[in-house]
Amino acid sequence: xxxxxxxxxxxxxxxxxxxxxxxxxxxxxxxxxxxxxxxxxxxxxxxxxxxxxxxxxxxxxxxxxxxxxxxxxxxxxxxxxxxxxxxxxxxxxxxxxxxxxxxxxxxxxxxxxxxxxxxxxxxxxxxxxxxxxxxxxxxxxxxxxxxxxxxxxxxxxxxxxxxxxxxxxxxxxxxxxxxxxxxxxxxxxxxxxxxxxxxxxxxxxxxxxxxxxxxxxxxxxxxxxxxxxxxxxxxxxxxxxxxxxxxxxxxxxxxxxxxxxxxxxxxxxxxxxxxxxxxxxxxxxxxxxxx
Numbered sequence: 359x360x361x362x363x364x365x366x367x368x369x370x371x372x373x374x375x376x377x378x379x380x381x382x383x384x385x386x387x388x389x390x391x392x393x394x395x396x397x398x399x400x401x402x403x404x405x406x407x408x409x410x411x412x413x414x415x416x417x418x419x420x421x422x423x424x425x426x427x428x429x430x431x432x433x434x435x436x437x438x439x440x441x442x443x444x445x446x447x448x449x450x451x452x453x454x455x456x457x458x459x460x461x462x463x464x465x466x467x468x469x470x471x472x473x474x475x476x477x478x479x480x481x482x483x484x485x486x487x488x489x490x491x492x493x494x495x496x497x498x499x500x501x502x503x504x505x506x507x508x509x510x511x512x513x514x515x516x517x518x519x520x521x522x523x524x525x526x527x528x529x530x531x532x533x534x535x536x537x538x539x540x541x542x543x544x545x546x547x548x549x550x551x552x553x554x555x556x557x558x559x560x561x562x563x564x565x566x567x568x569x570x571x572x573x574x575x576x577x578x579x580x581x582x583x584x585x586x587x588x589x590x591x592x593x594x595x596x597x598x599x600x601x602x603x604x605x606x607x608x609x610x611x612x613x614x615x616x617x618x619x620x621x622x623x624x625x626x627x628x629x630x631x632x633x634x635x636x637x638x639x640x641x642x643x644x645x646x647x648x649x
Contacts, residue, residue, distance in 0.1 A: 361423045363487025363509075365460050367413075368535065370395060370404045371562045371582065371645075373484070374413055376423050381413045388562055389582045392643040393601050394435065398479075416479055423460050425491040429475035429499070437604040439531050439557045439579065440477025442618045444470035446529060451617055452555065454523075456516040456530040459496065461489030463509035464516040466502040466523070475499070482533040482560030483511060514542045521552045528554045532575070534561035534583070537568035540575050555610060561586050562643075576611030579604050580635075582643035591635025601642050603635055 364377040371388025374381060383406040395401050399412040413422070421427040433441045443455040447470035455467045459476040460483055467473040476496075488509040496503055502523070503509075504516050513532050520528045532539050540556055547554040558578035561568075569589045572578050578594075580586040580603045587603065594605035596612045598619070606612040619626065 360425065361417060362425060362461070362489045363423070365423050365486045366484040367460070367480075368482040368484065368533075368560060368563060369409050369413060372406065372409045374409060376413065376417070381410050381417070383407075383410050386646075388645055390644045390646050392582060393641075394643075398434075420479055422479070423486075423489070425489060427461065427489070427492050427495070429472075429495055430478060431471040431474040432478070433474065434478045436622075436624070437579075437598040437602075438477065439559050439577075440474045440480075442557070442577075442615070443467075443477070443529055443531075444474040445618045445621060446470075446614055447473055449617065449621075451614060452527045452529045453525040454520050454528055456513055456520055456528060458483050458486075458511050458513070458531065458533075459492065460486045461492035461509060462486070462496055462503050462506075463488075463511045464504040464513060465496055466504070466516060466520050466525075467496075468500050468502075468525075472496065472499040472501050476501075477531070482535060484535065485511065511536075513539050514546060517543050517546055517552075517554060518550070521546075521550045526553060528552060529557060530554060531557045531559050533559055534564040534568060534572070534581070537564060537571040540571040544574055555614060573607065576608045577604060577606050577615060582645060584645065587635050587637070592633075594634045597634050597636055600636065600638055603637075603642075605634070 367374050373384040387404050389404050401408040416422040446452045455473045459465050486509045493503050556575040558572045558575040561581040561583045578590050596606040598604040606615045
């Protein structure tokens, strides 16, 4: 497929540039092994070459960064942000979701189908270029693109726009490399008297400085981060999953996580625990210095 524009993402902790020139892995991946990456792309050992191949598979198989991008709303992972937002939107528990899509930037999605179609196979998008066909498909599905000219990524402004459009209960995803935006969104929430659920995602690369901001989110995905498991997992009210844990940090986050699980088709084990995070040996991603 034909890539349009230029885009940068994080994949397994590596920064990747995607353009007509192809896929360039700009930095070394931080992860040595990721069970999700293995299940999706068949990669046991993560290095620059396997990262490049996995991104090329997304381009060839799903039209990532291309005019013919696939918008498939089938659930992909058990506790993903887009999977949860899809259920919340379908159940009327939130009014909209502020998410990021390559080729469009910040998007306000009002349907569960669109939220999942955008987020199913995404990793952290650092920057992107407008792709008209992707923007048109989003608008066809009743989504609102914050900036059609430059496809800018600005979750703070996305939340503001959603509130100005009259949405009262807003969910927003914020990538770990923009964790400070979480605190900005909390200020917007207070100033505009809104109800915002913040989902912290793509946290493999986070530093200690990000923790104070991520701690203000409602739900946080640990990704491959040991920092998140140690410092955020320990203050969580609830944990979903073990391989890649997702932590509910507030009563609102816990309530919505439980609402999502209420319609979960797979079997579940639920038990009380005095201390989080809950971990088991040989489960989850391995960072390079853990391998």
